[in-house]
Amino acid sequence: MCGIVAYIGKKEAYPIIIKGLKRLEYRGYDSAGVALLNKGEINLYKRQGKVSNLEEFAQSQDLDGFAGIGHTRWATHGPPNDINAHPHMSTSGHIALIHNGIIENYNSLREELKSRGYVFKSQTDTEVLVHLIDDIQKQEQVDLVEAVRLALLSVIGAYAIVVLSTENPNQLIAARKSSPLVVGIGKDNDFFLASDATPIIEYTNQVVYLEDEEIAIVDLNEGLKIINIGHNLEKTPYVQALELQLEALEKGGYEHFMLKEIHEQPRSIRDCFRGRLNATEGWVSLGGVKDYEQKMIQAQRIVMIACGTSWHACLVGEYLMEDLARINVEVEYASEFRYRNPIIGENDVVIAVSQSGETADTLAALELAKSKGATILGICNVVGSSISRITDAGSYTHAGPEIGVASTKAFTAQVTVLTLLALSLAHKKGTISETKFRTMLSELEAIPEKVKRVLERNDDIEAIAAIYKDATNALYLGRGSSFPVALEGALKLKEISYIHAEGYPAAEMKHGPIALIDEEMPVFVIATKGTSYEKVVSNIQEVKARKGKIIAIVTEGDEDVKAMADHVIEIPDTDEHLVPLLATVPLQLLSYHIAVMRGCNVDQPRNLAKSVTVE
Numbered sequence: 089m090c091g092i093v094a095y096i097g098k099k100e101a102y103p104i105i106i107k108g109l110k111r112l113e114y115r116g117y118d119s120a121g122v123a124l125l126n127k128g129e130i131n132l133y134k135r136q137g138k139v140s141n142l143e144e145f146a147q148s149q150d151l152d153g154f155a156g157i158g159h160t161r162w163a164t165h166g167p168p169n170d171i172n173a174h175p176h177m178s179t180s181g182h183i184a185l186i187h188n189g190i191i192e193n194y195n196s197l198r199e200e201l202k203s204r205g206y207v208f209k210s211q212t213d214t215e216v217l218v219h220l221i222d223d224i225q226k227q228e229q230v231d232l233v234e235a236v237r238l239a240l241l242s243v244i245g246a247y248a249i250v251v252l253s254t255e256n257p258n259q260l261i262a263a264r265k266s267s268p269l270v271v272g273i274g275k276d277n278d279f280f281l282a283s284d285a286t287p288i289i290e291y292t293n294q295v296v297y298l299e300d301e302e303i304a305i306v307d308l309n310e311g312l313k314i315i316n317i318g319h320n321l322e323k324t325p326y327v328q329a330l331e332l333q334l335e336a337l338e339k340g341g342y343e344h345f346m347l348k349e350i351h352e353q354p355r356s357i358r359d360c361f362r363g364r365l366n367a368t369e370g371w372v373s374l375g376g377v378k379d380y381e382q383k384m385i386q387a388q389r390i391v392m393i394a395c396g397t398s399w400h401a402c403l404v405g406e407y408l409m410e411d412l413a414r415i416n417v418e419v420e421y422a423s424e425f426r427y428r429n430p431i432i433g434e435n436d437v438v439i440a441v442s443q444s445g446e447t448a449d450t451l452a453a454l455e456l457a458k459s460k461g462a463t464i465l466g467i468c469n470v471v472g473s474s475i476s477r478i479t480d481a482g483s484y485t486h487a488g489p490e491i492g493v494a495s496t497k498a499f500t501a502q503v504t505v506l507t508l509l510a511l512s513l514a515h516k517k518g519t520i521s522e523t524k525f526r527t528m529l530s531e532l533e534a535i536p537e538k539v540k541r542v543l544e545r546n547d548d549i550e551a552i553a554a555i556y557k558d559a560t561n562a563l564y565l566g567r568g569s570s571f572p573v574a575l576e577g578a579l580k581l582k583e584i585s586y587i588h589a590e591g592y593p594a595a596e597m598k599h600g601p602i603a604l605i606d607e608e609m610p611v612f613v614i615a616t617k618g619t620s621y622e623k624v625v626s627n628i629q630e631v632k633a634r635k636g637k638i639i640a641i642v643t644e645g646d647e648d649v650k651a652m653a654d655h656v657i658e659i660p661d662t663d664e665h666l667v668p669l670l671a672t673v674p675l676q677l678l679s680y681h682i683a684v685m686r687g688c689n690v691d692q693p694r695n696l697a698k699s700v701t702v703e
């Protein structure tokens with residue numbers, strides 16, 4: 089988390105940095121700050137809260153400067169306030185630094201620096217780095233680049249940093265380990281640095297993704313230089329052309345990014361399977377992982393690792409792969425997997441699923457699996473992200489940039505890729521009949537149109553939202569692959585509207601949550617036609633018997649559940665395996681409307697960040 093952005097060149101740095109920070113605000117919005125280099129001095133502006141607070145505060149000040157750094161924070165060490173906001177400065181005022189990540193040994197470094205007379209203003213781990221660099225420069229009499237390098241050698245933890253200094257006004261120094269950093273090479277001999285490419289895309293599509301343990305020096309006279317932190321060896325930068333479109337980063341007439349992204353799903357799902365399936369010819373092909381399919385078929389098991397919403401997508405994937413391809417699948421929280429000394433070896437395939445491709449726990453879990461000899465694959469949305477680069481192979485979800493912190497279109501795209509994968513493996517393995525295979529391909533092709541039809545029910549869904557907006561608790565129930573949908577529905581509600589919500593396998597309700605049910609409790613049930621339909625209907629009866637309020641997601645034309653439920657939301661009929669792609673959508677809309685009605689900040693819910701780059 090935390091977003092960093094920096095600029096050096098012939099343009100005024102401040103407007104570029106502020107705009108960039110707004111694009112990166114999804115990474116954290118506890119505070120924001122900029123440092124600008126002007127006439128040999130660094131001017132620093134920091135404010136608790138959103139970037140707009142900083143803008144307001146800074147507007148009447150001296151904002152000149154052709155070099156600057158900016159930061160939007162998701163607090164880890166020290167509460168969100170003006171002092172703990174980045175950038176942090178050396179005592180002399182010669183160095184300013186921004187940081188995304190965690191310096192794990194900051195306490196011992198801090199004590200050591202204190203004993204040498206350094207005075208700390210903030211409670212952050214980051215301030216340690218500034219003083220450490222300053223100290224090394226003084227002790228060792230080395231230039232700033234070398235001081236940064238030596239400082240990073242003594243640091244344990246994760247970082248993406250950018251250093252601005254009065255010593256060399258033509259230069260910015262950046263470095264990364266475990267936290268992402270992109271260098272943009274401008275058309276005007278200028279340079280951009282950012283946590284992701286979104287602040288850069290407007291100015292250039294030429295970028296270099298910094299690798300772990302590398303330092304990038306951008307210098308107006310000498311250009312871009314990359315060195316390795318450990319060996320101090322220089323390497324030739326690998327410049328890539330970005331394909332990101334600027335319009336994809338705008339709200340496009342919608343009130344919130346989340347609403348736009350919910351409505352984009354017919355397109356994003358289609359983009360996800362475009363060129364990867366053909367129902368008429370009867371084939372499915374995921375180019376990126378094709379060479380690893382045999383390995384997956386023969387694997388002892390497939391372990392899927394993820395966090396948050398992506399973990400829910402994995403659960404759907406588990407149902408699909410086990411049922412269609414008859415492959416043993418386990419789904420793990422990345423954060424648990426990595427610290428559990430998991431039994432994993434060469435015969436295992438580990439698939440990481442991640443929208444951002446940067447989630448610290450998922451990344452670390454993958455690295456662990458790799459070190460134990462497993463084949464590691466990735467399903468990511470962000471092109472060029474860390475996970476996509478360290479995996480043996482992978483598939484992109486092609487959902488386009490997702491800005492709303494609560495994941496929507498990325499989830500359905502992940503489920504789409506996992507469906508394609510399950511179908512492809514099942515077909516190769518012969519565990520699916522040709523007729524069933526072709527029917528499912530046609531059904532999948534029809535999903536975008538069916539999602540459109542679900543979206544057309546927006547007004548009905550909004551009316552239901554108005555009835556339950558003041559609830560304090562909510563229960564979500566589903567069975568089979570609708571159980572992860574229930575989990576995802578509950579997560580969406582709690583993330584953005586702060587209503588306590590729990591997702592449960594419908595039958596498990598009897599083992600606890602049923603005690604909570606009374607006339608105040610809305611219970612959202614996915615009760616579409618399929619294997620468990622009758623069982624779910626019984627569960628609905630159990631809730632009704634306790635006077636709970638039932639809001640059921642049902643298959644179009646279902647009159648039975650309609651007769652029992654307080655409200656129904658109909659979704660088009662589809663193959664049972666594809667229900668998650670449709671049933672999730674009304675739950676997203678419900679949460680969205682409830683959050684808006686409660687006056688919540690839908691795109692930037694409190695305490696959350698989109699990209700969790702700390703463990």
Ligand code: G6P
Pocket residue numbers: 395396397398441442443444445446447450493494495696697698699700
């Ligand atoms: C955060 C986001 C979630 C996301 C999760 C995993 O918690 O707020 O929306 O599902 O991280 O992120 P990833 O990028 O790995 O999918």
